[in-house]
Structures are given as structure tokens and as C-alpha cells.
Amino acid sequence: MAKKLIGDPIDRIDGTQKVTGSARYSADVKRPGLVHGVLVMSTVANGTIQTLDTTETLRLPGILAVMSHTNAPKLGGMDKNKSGETASDRVLHVFQDNLVHYNNQPIAMVIADTFEQAVEGASLVRVTYATEPVKPGLPTSTDKPLTPPRLPRVDDQVDTTRGDVKKGMAGAASTLEATYKTPTQFHNALEPHAVLSFWEGDKLTMYTTTQGISGYQKRVAELFGMPKENVRVITQYLGGGFGSKGTTFSQAMLGPMAAKLVGKPVKLVLKREHMFGMVGSRSATVQTMNVGATADGQLTAMTHDTLAQTSAFDEFMEPAGTITRMLYACPNLATTHKFIKANVGSTSPMRAPGEAPGVFALECAIDEMADKLKIDPLQFRLKNYAEEDPHRNRPFSSKSLRECYQQGADQFGWSKRAKQPRATRDGNYLVGMGMATTVYPVNRGESTAMVRLNTDGTVRLETGTQDLGTGTFTIMNQLAAEVLGLSPDQVTLGAGDSKYPEAVGSGGSRTTVTTGSAVTQAAQEVLKKAKKMAYSDKKSPLYAVAEAEIEAKNGRLESKSDPKKGESFTSLLKRNGNKPIEATTLSKSGAEKETHSMSAFGAIFVEVRVDEALGEVRISRMLGNIAAGKIVNAKTAKSQILGGMVWGVSMALHEYAALDTRNARIMNPNLAEYHVPVNADIRDIDAIFIDEADETVNPAGVKGIGEIGIVGTVSAIANAIYHATGKRHYDLPITVEKLIG
Amino acid sequence: MAEKDTYLIDGSNRRWFLKQSSALTGLLLAPPLVATSAQSTQRQPTVPPSGKRAITLRINKKTYKIDVEPRETLLDVLRERLDLTGTKKGCDHGQCGACTVHVDGRQSNACLMLAVMHQHQEITTIEGLAPSKSQLHPLQAAFVKHDGYQCGFCTPGQIMSGVAIIRQGHANSPDEIREWMSGNICRCAAYRGIVEAIGSVQKEGKTV
Ligand code: FES
Ligand code: FES
Numbered sequence: 001m002a003k004k005l006i007g008d009p010i011d012r013i014d015g016t017q018k019v020t021g022s023a024r025y026s027a028d029v030k031r032p033g034l035v036h037g038v039l040v041m042s043t044v045a046n047g048t049i050q051t052l053d054t055t056e057t058l059r060l061p062g063i064l065a066v067m068s069h070t071n072a073p074k075l076g077g078m079d080k081n082k083s084g085e086t087a088s089d090r091v092l093h094v095f096q097d098n099l100v101h102y103n104n105q106p107i108a109m110v111i112a113d114t115f116e117q118a119v120e121g122a123s124l125v126r127v128t129y130a131t132e133p134v135k136p137g138l139p140t141s142t143d144k145p146l147t148p149p150r151l152p153r154v155d156d157q158v159d160t161t162r163g164d165v166k167k168g169m170a171g172a173a174s175t176l177e178a179t180y181k182t183p184t185q186f187h188n189a190l191e192p193h194a195v196l197s198f199w200e201g202d203k204l205t206m207y208t209t210t211q212g213i214s215g216y217q218k219r220v221a222e223l224f225g226m227p228k229e230n231v232r233v234i235t236q237y238l239g240g241g242f243g244s245k246g247t248t249f250s251q252a253m254l255g256p257m258a259a260k261l262v263g264k265p266v267k268l269v270l271k272r273e274h275m276f277g278m279v280g281s282r283s284a285t286v287q288t289m290n291v292g293a294t295a296d297g298q299l300t301a302m303t304h305d306t307l308a309q310t311s312a313f314d315e316f317m318e319p320a321g322t323i324t325r326m327l328y329a330c331p332n333l334a335t336t337h338k339f340i341k342a343n344v345g346s347t348s349p350m351r352a353p354g355e356a357p358g359v360f361a362l363e364c365a366i367d368e369m370a371d372k373l374k375i376d377p378l379q380f381r382l383k384n385y386a387e388e389d390p391h392r393n394r395p396f397s398s399k400s401l402r403e404c405y406q407q408g409a410d411q412f413g414w415s416k417r418a419k420q421p422r423a424t425r426d427g428n429y430l431v432g433m434g435m436a437t438t439v440y441p442v443n444r445g446e447s448t449a450m451v452r453l454n455t456d457g458t459v460r461l462e463t464g465t466q467d468l469g470t471g472t473f474t475i476m477n478q479l480a481a482e483v484l485g486l487s488p489d490q491v492t493l494g495a496g497d498s499k500y501p502e503a504v505g506s507g508g509s510r511t512t513v514t515t516g517s518a519v520t521q522a523a524q525e526v527l528k529k530a531k532k533m534a535y536s537d538k539k540s541p542l543y544a545v546a547e548a549e550i551e552a553k554n555g556r557l558e559s560k561s562d563p564k565k566g567e568s569f570t571s572l573l574k575r576n577g578n579k580p581i582e583a584t585t586l587s588k589s590g591a592e593k594e595t596h597s598m599s600a601f602g603a604i605f606v607e608v609r610v611d612e613a614l615g616e617v618r619i620s621r622m623l624g625n626i627a628a629g630k631i632v633n634a635k636t637a638k639s640q641i642l643g644g645m646v647w648g649v650s651m652a653l654h655e656y657a658a659l660d661t662r663n664a665r666i667m668n669p670n671l672a673e674y675h676v677p678v679n680a681d682i683r684d685i686d687a688i689f690i691d692e693a694d695e696t697v698n699p700a701g702v703k704g705i706g707e708i709g710i711v712g713t714v715s716a717i718a719n720a721i722y723h724a725t726g727k728r729h730y731d732l733p734i735t736v737e738k739l740i741g
Numbered sequence: 742m743a744e745k746d747t748y749l750i751d752g753s754n755r756r757w758f759l760k761q762s763s764a765l766t767g768l769l770l771a772p773p774l775v776a777t778s779a780q781s782t783q784r785q786p787t788v789p790p791s792g793k794r795a796i797t798l799r800i801n802k803k804t805y806k807i808d809v810e811p812r813e814t815l816l817d818v819l820r821e822r823l824d825l826t827g828t829k830k831g832c833d834h835g836q837c838g839a840c841t842v843h844v845d846g847r848q849s850n851a852c853l854m855l856a857v858m859h860q861h862q863e864i865t866t867i868e869g870l871a872p873s874k875s876q877l878h879p880l881q882a883a884f885v886k887h888d889g890y891q892c893g894f895c896t897p898g899q900i901m902s903g904v905a906i907i908r909q910g911h912a913n914s915p916d917e918i919r920e921w922m923s924g925n926i927c928r929c930a931a932y933r934g935i936v937e938a939i940g941s942v943q944k945e946g947k948t949v
Contacts, residue, residue: 015885018893019877019900021827021867028826061792115821116812190831190839190928191894239829239894240928272832469892469929639888639931646930671836671926678923682932 005691009635010488012474014237014467025237027194027269029207034196035064037258037268038118039251040108040125041277042100045343045664046312047131049098049107056124057110062117064262066125068108069095073257076225083315087152087353088215088505090346091314092223092250093278094257100129101313102343103665104277106250111258111266136661137309137342138284139181145307145338148317152349153443153508156322160391161334168301168332172292174372180289180361181731183656184309184666185282187350188676191239192272193279195255198265204256205232209239211246212505213464217498219248220256233498241468242647243349244279246507251278276657276669280348283308283318283339285357289365297375297383299330304362310339311346318347320358323439323711325391326597327362328384343664349507351647352707355440356714360651360732363436363715368728371421377719378405378414378435389597397592398694400627401437401601407690408435408625412605422726429609429618432724438624438712442513442598442703444589445504449518451480451526452582457555457570459484459491459523464500465515470706471636472511476519478632479700483523484569485552501584509600509704512632516700518587524699525583527552530569533576540572541565592696600628600703604645604712608720615739617653617721620683622713627690628703634689637705641687644709650677651710652717653733796860800825801869809856816840816851819866827867827897831926838925841898842866848905848924867897870904879947880904883938891929899925903939904949912943 017023042049054066065071072095075081081092093105100107110121135143151158169175195208204224210216213233221228238245251268259266270279290303308318321335350356370380382405388395409415417433418424424431449463461480467473477491494500504514531550534542534557542550542557542565551560558566573579592598607621624641631637654675658667668674687709694701714732721739722728729738789795789808798805800823809818816833819825819842831839833852840851843865870878880903883889890896902925906912911921918936927935942949 011885012888014893016877018890018896019881019884020871021897023893024826025829025894027830028820030824115817116810188928189892190837190926191829191892192831238892240892242928272834469890469894471891635888639891639929639934642933643891643930646932670834671832672834676926676928677930678926679932679935680919680923682919682930685933
């Protein structure tokens with residue numbers, strides 16, 4: 001069981017490789033005879049390809065092939081090319097027909113000896129289309145909203161009601177209706193999607209960029225119609241994903257198809273502008289909140305209606321209303337989800353899908369209601385604190401939100417906040433403070449891990465997980481080491497390759513929860529075997545000592561009450577056949593899934609300075625107080641939360657895809673015009689973890705922390721801007737022109 | 742597939758590193774990579790293939806003679822021709838800073854430069870920063886210590902920019918560091934760690 005609640009801040013095991021440039025990301029891998037693929041993208045959003053003229057391209061030196069619907073290898077498993085049960089299987093565009101469903105859809109690939117030749121070749125492919133009318137996305141779409149077949153998490157209902165909303169609203173002293181708009185966003189991991197594929201007979205190997213090695217392996221095998229054992233997927237380093245590499249998108253097929261076509265290893269790397277469409281996006285939403293409360297601040301009713309956009313060919317629904325169901329003790333509540341179809345690339349999970357846009361709406365509405373009632377926004381939240389999950393009617397496995405509020409408020413100086421908005425001024429700047437609750441559910445899948453205690457006292461750990469940059473590889477070693485009483489550098493890890501035991505995809509903050517539990521359990525199994533070996537061995541100093549009395553410490557097994565009584569793993573193993581002890585454990589949720597509600601919680605506090613004349617917003621201070629069970633590594637965990645909070649800044653103030661509604665084309669598909677925060681946008685930022693012991697949630701005692709950072713930050717900033725300026729903003733991002741408008 | 746052909750995560754720092762370097766050696770020997778073989782300064786002058794130019798580049802204190810097309814960027818020559826893949830391509834348009842190298846000491850976006858135009862200048866990439874194989878440059882060590890990264894993809898560029906601004910005297914306060922480092926996007930948003938790492942090295946006053 002977890003010994004420390006906040007784990008050692010050890011450096012990443014791959015730190016040296018990352019800072020010296022020796023870390024090989026997928027696009028850095030070389031193969032003899034490697035050739036290069038460059039995609040050709042559609043320039044219309046809806047229609048059919050009439051002609052695809054490759055004459056000029058094929059005249060260039062070095063061109064090996066132009067792959068398109070006219071000559072692409074046919075895929076045996078195309079009947080599986082539909083929207084899957086899980087969020088990660090989406091409909092792909094892999095040159096099996098001549099249909100175009102969105103602008104900037106891949107329609108051909110030029111394969112050439114050098115990258116330069118392929119780029120030039122791609123620029124010379126001439127395409128004509130028969131076009132159809134374009135369905136633009138939100139907010140301009142006038143299409144009929146549809147009810148989605150499901151939400152991405154299978155156990156989330158699409159629509160819910162509890163109590164009697166009408167009655168609740170009638171009983172309210174104060175009511176509020178507000179509509180919130182969030183834009184389409186693109187993940188834009190700094191590493192472009194890359195896939196290097198080669199065939200050896202019917203065996204395919206791919207060095208690729210994926211957040212889910214085993215899901216990717218299965219999906220590729222299924223679409224090719226071949227056994228998954230014939231596909232090997234390797235992701236040694238991943239340059240960020242944020243969801244865009246969680247789904248297996250079209251390039252995963254196009255790369256190996258091209259390798260098959262030309263009979264050589266093909267490297268396909270997306271250009272930055274290709275990452276605005278074919279590799280997913282956060283859906284734009286329009287959300288309407290209704291809130292009713294009594295004069296003394298009890299919520300009486302709430303509704304949260306979400307309209308999102310999805311692609312014309314798929315059914316992903318941004319689940320924005322799910323947190324509203326469980327965050328506050330509100331007796332009467334209804335939530336609905338609908339989508340409209342548009343000629344856009346597939347919408348998909350992006351860091352905190354649903355929670356990020358949904359909690360923006362919820363926590364802004366809560367703030368506005370508190371203001372209406374003239375109650376401090378933090379007090380208002382405390383008044384409606386949910387002791388149990390009001391949606392599932394179950395206790396929480398743990399919930400330390402009160403402590404987060406309290407410690408955050410103290411540390412941030414919340415008591416100094418002016419009662420009135422627009423009351424604090426510093427020169428040209430209006431200064432304001434805002435806060436919001438942040439929350440993220442615990443999502444646990446299935447993972448297998450193998451732990452082997454070697455006769456030299458070191459440990460080998462193998463699990464087919466990937467490390468998105470979050471520190472997974474480092475903390476897996478820490479978890480195994482902790483159980484076995486070793487130091488993490490005595491553990492070597494085999495991961496990042498589908499040849500290792502199958503592990504869950506890294507999305508929905510699942511990795512440490514799931515794979516970390518598998519590692520913990522496998523290590524516990526090994527420890528149990530070692531203890532048994534000791535107490536059954538007449539020659540061991542621990543002979544006949546009760547199992548519970550034995551603990552692992554510093555490479556030894558010893559008696560808890562008399563630490564001198566004990567022996568090292570090496571001497572124990574040596575005497576007992578000199579063979580390693582090994583355990584392989586498949587780990588998944590148990591009864592707790594039915595008996596408890598499990599989420600991480602936190603509070604985000606923000607101070608902004610808004611230039612009254614210029615509308616420029618500077619975030620002068622940000623603090624996140626997070627309770628997420630055991631924290632395995634204080635250093636990497638902090639980076640996760642800070643990174644998430646900066647994503648909150650980005651969503652609140654910077655990021656949006658500008659859509660030309662005439663042709664449904666993104667107008668800013670590059671990092672100059674699609675703004676994400678740079679260093680100078682971030683000042684004083686901090687994250688603090690609250691001690692939280694949770695023995696129910698899972699064997700590792702952890703909750704995910706990849707997404708909780710962004711969730712509450714967006715609304716905390718919007719609320720701080722209101723407090724600074726006295727004006728509410730309902731439409732993200734809150735850019736300069738909105739502030740001076 | 743032979744184990745040595747792959748790049749596998751294999752263990753704690755040291756063992757992983759060894760494994761990786763041996764994998765790398767294996768690959769460098771494989772045709773048709775030019776890589777180390779192109780370093781030889783003794784190469785006989787030949788007429789380059791049509792459309793190509795024979796050029797000489799000085800990279801990390803080594804001389805490389807290589808035939809390139811005039812349209813090849815310095816970034817692609819480093820990555821695709823010389824197997825110096827530490828320098829990353831995040832955008833290919835001068836917008837992200839992932840490809841930052843030093844050209845005659847100045848931080849420069851290698852994706853915006855044509856290799857043919859930078860002969861006889863001193864080019865330094867992330868691979869050329871550490872004083873030796875077993876020793877990190879102080880800023881590399883500081884990035885590890887302060888967790889100035891997550892995925893590490895922007896990191897080579899961040900470190901090259903960071904070293905340049907320390908040398909140029911633009912790292913005297915957190916705000917100055919933030920301003921001067923704003924040409925390097927970190928989508929993981931490790932900005933706080935980056936500022937702390939650069940600030941700590943600048944304060945120690947070591948020659949970087
Ligand atoms: S790759 Fe050169 S600046 Fe982005
Ligand atoms: S560490 Fe991932 S982009 Fe900077």
C-alpha cells in the first residue's frame with residue numbers, strides 16, 4: 001500500500017536524453033532505404049474528387065508514387081471504419097473512395113526519395129472537385145440539433161434529470177440564465193504526428209506518435225484485416241499529445257499503406273497545417289445554463305444544455321454537462337447533450353474533453369449567481385458542497401475539496417478580495433481576483449504489468465505503456481520500487497513498445513490510475529512470494545515470522561518490530577534456487593466502481609490585471625490547490641498541473657480556430673496565427689498538492705492529474721476578469737477586442 | 742527484428758543510455774545514411790550530381806562536406822542528411838523555436854535557413870553543447886533539475902535559446918528571461934521550470 005502521500009521529486013529517467021538531443025522521437029528514427037511521404041489535402045469541404053492529375057508530379061526526379069483513391073491498397077477491414085464505442089476509434093479517410101467531407105482532408109500522398117522532392121511533388125498535384133453545399137460549424141450552423149447515440153464514457157448518460165426542475169426554479173428567490181460559447185480548438189502538440197512504417201513480409205512495424213500503443217496496434221490491424229500480432233507499434237518518446245494522438249487517425253493507415261505501395265520504409269510527418277482537421281479537435285460548443293437559488297444561497301435547480309458540433313461523418317459528442325450533474329448538492333437538475341453535423345474534421349477528445357468547456361459554463365454561472373445574491377463566491381460554493389455524489393447517490397472514495405478551498409484561499413489572500421467588482425485599480429490596470437472549483441473523474445481501464453525481482457536484487461518492470469511527456473516512465477519505476485523497498489534506479493523499465501504486456505491508452509488521466517495500479521499489484525505479488533519464500537525457509541532469519549510482520553526495506557526483507565532480523569533479497573533468492581521471482585498482473589476496477597464515486601478535486605485562484613484602455617489582460621498570479629490521492633512524484637506532478645493551468649489560460653484568453661464559414665476552411669492553421677501562450681504570458685504560477693489518502697480508489701491510491709489543471713482555470717480567469725472590470729464575458733476566448741468593445 | 746535495430750526504453754538512466762547509443766551506432770553504419778562518413782575532410786573533390794551543390798558546413802566543431810540541393814533547409818540537412826536529430830521541427834515556418842541552433846553564436850531558426858547559405862559559419866546544435874559525453878552543459882543539467890520540460894520536444898530549442906540569452910546578458914530577471922524566451926513555444930507549458938532553470942544558471946555566474 002502507498003507509504004508516502006507525496007512522493008519524492010526525483011528527476012525524470014529520460015531527462016538526460018531529452019536535454020542532450022539524443023532522445024529519438026518517431027520522426028527521428030532512421031531506416032536503410034527510408035523514403036518520404038507528404039500529404040496532399042483537399043481544398044473544398046464537401047464533394048467528390050473528379051480528377052486528380054499527377055502528370056507534373058510524376059515528371060519530377062525522385063518521385064516513387066502518388067497514392068490516392070485511384071491506386072491505394074484496398075483495406076480488408078474497411079467495414080470496421082466506423083465510429084467506435086470508445087473515444088479513440090473514429091472514422092478515417094484512407095483513400096478508399098473519392099469523397100471529401102471537410103476542408104484540409106488528406107486526399108493523396110506523394111512518396112519520394114527525399115523530403116524536398118515529396119514536398120514539391122505534392123504542390124504539383126492538380127485536383128478538380130464536384131462540390132456540394134457546405135455545412136459550417138457552430139456558431140453559424142442552422143442545422144437541426146441531433147441527440148448523440150452516446151457520450152464518450154460509456155457509463156455517462158446522454159441526458160439526465162433529477163428532482164423537479166420546474167418546481168425548483170419556482171422556489172428560487174433568484175434565477176439566472178446565461179449562454180456560453182466555446183470555440184473549436186486544435187491540440188497542437190509541439191511534435192507533429194509522425195509515422196515511420198516498414199513491412200517485412202506480412203509483418204508491419206511502426207515507429208509512431210501514439211498515446212495508446214495497444215489501441216493503435218489493434219486499430220491498424222483491424223483496418224488492414226490482419227492479426228494484431230503482425231503489427232508492432234513503438235513510441236519511445238512522444239512530443240505531447242493532449243488527445244490528438246489518443247485517437248488512431250488516418251495517418252496511422254496512410255503511412256503503412258504507402259510503405260506497402262512502394263515496398264520501402266516510408267516516413268510520413270504531418271505539416272503543422274495538416275494538424276488542423278485530420279487529427280481531431282475540441283468541438284465548439286454553445287451551452288445554456290439556468291440556475292436558481294434561495295436568498296441565503298442554496299441552489300434549488302440547475303439545467304445545463306449543451307450543443308456541440310461534430311463532423312458530417314462521425315458522432316463524437318463533447319460531454320460538457322457531466323460535471324454539472326455531480327459537483328454541487330442541487331436537488332433539481334437536468335442536463336442535455338445535442339450535436340449538429342458540420343463539414344469539419346472529426347471532433348475528438350482534447351485535454352479534459354467535456355469538463356473544460358462544461359466547467360467553464362458551470363463555474364461562471366455559479367460565480368454570477370453568487371454575485372447576484374451578494375455572497376462571496378467561495379462561501380456560495382461551500383454552502384452547496386456535495387458531501388456525496390448527488391448524481392450517482394454514492395459516497396466519494398475521498399474528497400478533500402474543502403481543504404483545497406481553505407488552503408488556497410489562505411495562501412492566495414482571498415480575504416483581501418474587494419467585495420465589489422471594478423473596485424481595485426493600479427495605475428492603468430483594473431485588478432481582479434477570481435476562483436473556481438476544478439474537478440476530474442477517475443477513469444480506470446485495464447493494464448497488465450510484469451515485475452521480476454532478479455537474483456542481483458534489481459527489478460525488471462515491463463508494461464506496454466507510453467510516456468506522453470507526463471513522466472509515466474519515471475513514476476512507474478517509482479511505484480514498483482516503493483512496494484519492494486528499493487530505490488527507483490534499481491528498476492529498469494521496458495515500455496513504449498507493443499511487445500510488452502498490454503497497457504491502457506493514455507487519455508482521460510488514466511495512466512497512473514490504471515497502469516500504475518497494475519505495476520503496484522504485480523510488485524505486491526512479487527513481494528508476497530518473496531515473503532513466503534522467507535517465512536517458509538528454515539535457513540532464513542525470517543523463518544516462521546508472520547507475513548504481516550515482514551516488510552521490504554533497502555533491498556531487504558526484515559521484521560517490522562526487529563529490523564535487524566532479516567536478510568537481503570539476494571541472499572534469500574540465492575539460497576532458494578537462485579531464480580528470479582516474477583509476477584504478471586492484469587489490473588482493472590473492482591467493486592469500488594459500483595459503490596463509490598471517484599474524482600480528483602481542487603480549487604484554482606487567479607489574479608488578473610486588465611489595462612482599461614487597451615483591453616490587455618495580464619495574469620499576475622495563479623494558484624492551483626489539488627487533492628488527487630497519492631502523488632507519486634512531486635516534481636513531475638507539479639509540471640502536469642502547471643501545464644494544465646496554462647492550458648486554462650490558453651482556452652480563456654488565446655486559442656480559437658477561425659473558420660471561414662463560406663468554405664468551412666480554418667483560416668489560421670499555423671502557430672503564428674493560432675495563438676497559444678508563450679513564456680511571457682505566464683508569470684507567478686504555482687500548484688500545491690493536498691495530502692489525500694484513498695485506499696478505495698485503486699491499489700496505487702492515485703487519481704489522475706493530467707487534466708484537472710485546465711478544468712477550473714478557464715472559469716477562474718473569466719471570473720477574475722469580471723471582478724476586475726465589472727463586465728461578464730460568455731464567449732471564449734476573451735480577447736482584447738471583446739474587452740474594449 | 743533484431744533488438745539493436747530498435748530504440749527501446751530499457752531501464753534506468755545508465756543502461757538505457759548505453760542501449761541507445763549502441764542502437765544508434767548500428768543505424769549509422771547502415772546505408773544510405775551519410776552521417777559520420779560525411780565528416781571526413783579528405784573527400785576527393787567531385788562534381789556534385791545535377792541540381793546539387795558541394796558545400797562545407799562547420800557543425801559542432803566538425804567539418805562536413807556534403808552535396809545538397811539549394812532548397813534544402815539547414816534543419817532538414819541536420820536532421821535528414823547528418824542524422825543530427827536533436828534539433829526538432831515543430832512548424833517549419835519560424836513560428837515555434839523547436840529548431841533553434843546557434844549560427845556564429847546567434848540563436849537562429851534552422852527551418853528558415855538554407856544550408857547552402859551558411860557555409861563556413863560556426864553552427865552549434867544541441868548535440869554540440871555538452872562539454873563531453875559524460876558531462877552535461879550547466880543549462881542542460883538545470884533543465885533536468887528544475888523540470889523545465891515535459892515531453893522534451895521543445896527542449897533542445899529552449900536550451901539553445903537559453904544559453905544564447907545568458908551569454909548575451911538578457912537573463913537578468915525572470916521577466917527579462919520570459920520576454921527573451923518567448924520565441925520558443927512549449928505546448929506542455931513548462932514555462933515556470935524553464936525560467937527557473939535559466940535563472941539559476943545565470944545566477945551561478947558560470948561561463949556557459
Ligand atoms: S521548426 Fe523552426 S521555428 Fe518551428
Ligand atoms: S516540453 Fe513538450 S513542448 Fe515543451
